[in-house]
């Protein structure tokens with residue numbers, strides 16, 4: 001007699017010979033163990049004699065044949081070829097040519113939970129290392145049998161390619177079967193390898209996971225992600241450095257960029273708009289390094305930011321009138337503090353009849369207005385020529401009759417051109433910069449202007465800064481992962497000693513952290529009334545005075 005046991009999840013076990021009498025249950029001493037909480041310890045007793053099978057139900061949840069529950073504790077004949085249902089398992093008896101004695105405990109494979117994508121999370125370091133080695137071997141064998149260089153990855157998820165890779169992987173996995181430890185889920189291993197060869201590998205799951213906002217690969221087996229504002233190390237890994245390299249190339253090639261030893265760093269974008277930066281050896285010492293800032297599926301608006309506690313309603317209104325009143329604004333903050341997001345939000349306050357030109361290294365801004373010219377800088381070509389910098393683009397933008405220029409981020413000499421633009425009829429321009437306080441961003445701007453190569457005296461530089469910048473918004477990422485505007489300050493110009501004068505309009509007062517580590521505090525007006533209120537009033541821009549009430 002032959003017995004086949006099939007689990008609902010697709011696990012399958014075939015027994016060519018079975019004992020004359022045996023118990024099926026959740027755990028030993030049952031001879032056939034079906035691991036499931038709905039199965040009794042001793043669920044049913046089977047008897048086999050002369051090509052006939054009988055079953056006696058001894059369980060609490062029952063035994064079913066052809067959708068009928070059997071009478072408990074009564075020996076019932078089992079029709080051959082028809083499934084006997086016990087919990088999530090079906091047992092089918094069929095006549096076999098040769099029957100042998102078998103008395104050992106037979107354990108069916110544990111059901112595999114399909115909806116759990118990150119099973120690697122349960123593995124130990126040694127297991128992860130072993131898995132890494134196996135994946136490396138599979139990858140190598142795959143490349144031996146399949147030349148992936150000709151594949152056009154722009155037509156990603158190409159059905160034909162997927163099928164081809166799937167077949168090859170099946171073949172390799174069966175050849176390597178003995179070398180793959182039992183604890184490795186083969187289906188998952190195949191899916192991961194497939195993702196790596198035709199998709200973006202371990203990144204695929206992170207890109208799908210809405211809780212992940214940033215993906216940081218610092219070497220093939222060290223991947224960090226920012227999840228709900230917190231940075232955590234993931235246990236996912238790439239098979240090898242070439243596999244990771246191939247994925248980086250797959251990202252940059254379709255948008256006409258290039259990465260190799262002679263140009264080892266690149267800014268790029270995924271199709272969904274996520275920003276990508278890749279840097280490889282010899283610049284990155286541990287191996288190819290990849291940083292992806294995911295483009296949120298939901299575009300954040302000012303109301304979301306108020307909801308998150310990033311700023312108060314009064315501050316939001318104030319920023320809105322500053323944008324409408326054409327104040328030049330610089331958003332200052334640390335890495336990942338939300339500068340670009342805030343720039344996007346406040347730029348959406350710009351009147352629809354203004355002509356806007358945006359300039360970025362990797363186009364991240366998504367403005368709702370229709371009349372927007374979007375420019376993106378370009379790195380040098382293979383011969384090291386043809387680079388178009390942010391600075392080139394700012395200069396060019398001035399010849400494009402802009403009303404407002406928005407530069408994604410000022411890092412160098414472009415600051416001078418930006419300040420000049422702000423001072424010469426392009427009021428209402430905006431940019432961001434990397435600094436830790438409003439005073440700090442002013443100092444950085446000085447340094448950036450010096451980087452332009454123009455030999456300007458420091459007074460002249462400060463003069464430019466003091467008269468160009470109207471408002472500084474300082475944003476931070478706090479210890480609990482939240483983003484907050486810490487200060488909104490007005491730039492008042494220079495004093496007699498050529499110091500730039502600043503006055504805070506709003507601040508965030510942190511009182512501490514609660515039991516869960518969440519930052520507790522309050523956004524407040526300082527009581528200072530901005531110097532331009534009268535001017536705004538004269539131009540018909542309404543500024544409710546209670547915004548500034550302490």
Ligand SMILES: Nc1ncnc2c1ncn2[C@@H]1O[C@H](COP(=O)(O)OP(=O)(O)OP(=O)(O)O)[C@@H](O)[C@H]1O
Nearest residue numbers: 213305308310334335336337338339340341342483
């Ligand atoms: N106010 C906010 N509240 C919560 N999350 C935010 C907020 N603003 C931005 N984020 C999230 O923080 C991450 C970083 O945002 P953003 O790209 O705007 O930062 P950045 O300061 O421009 O970073 P970088 O210096 O790298 O350019 C994104 O994932 C974004 O969704």
Ligand SMILES: [Mg+2]
Nearest residue numbers: 339340341409
């Ligand atoms: Mg940014």
